[in-house]
Amino acid sequence: MSADASSEKIILGLDPGTSVMGYGLIKVKKQQVNLLQFGVIHLSKYSGHELKLKKIFERVLSLIDDYHPDEVALEAPFFGKNVQSMLKLGRAQGVAMAAALSREIPITEYAPKKVKQSVTGNGNASKEQVAAMLKTLLKLPTTENLMLDATDALGVALCHHYQGGGTAKGSYKSWKAFLNDNPKRAK
Secondary structure (H helix, E strand, O other): OOHHHHOEEEEEEEEOOOOEEEEEEEEEEOOEEEEEEEEEEEOOOOOOHHHHHHHHHHHHHHHHHHHOOOEEEEEOOOOOOOHHHHHHHHHHHHHHHHHHHHOOOOEEEEOHHHHHHHHHOOOOOOHHHHHHHHHHHHOOOOOOOOOHHHHHHHHHHHHHHHOOOOOOOOEEOOHHHHHHHOHHHHO
16 A cells, blocks of 8 residues: 555544434545535434434444445533433444444544534534534535534544544544443443
8 A cells, every 4th residue: 555545534523413413524635634525314203212223323334335434533422411312312322333333443532522622723612613614624515504413523523633533532443442441331
């Protein structure tokens, strides 16, 4: 493999959700970042949480099989006060992780504040501010109705790139590595 080919990397960013899940794919070559694809997976049309989880797994696998990302970056769940929402969001994230790990693609989690800080320079930036910065950085199409879940996912992918890829804490190449670092999540 030539030095040029090894310096090229595709990153899949995911913003897990149980109603809408955002995804974004970027290609990095010699520090040049290009947008490949972004969008959302609408899940509210599916009845039952189990069916939503199945669809998340299938769609993430489909994105992986279509774009062959080298790494996957996920936004870690925001710790809110609604325990049921947190459980559902954690399951959605876990299913997305399982899809990536089933294809032996390394995954890394980033806190929402870390993503916002990396993209905008402000860890308390709004979703709209993140989207506006991504419009500039990735030359996103100028539409007034950018899907904020999709731009959040692109933000996660870009944060991963800015953080040096899979070298950060929270980066896992297998289920065993993830469980070793997160023993309470295995229970």
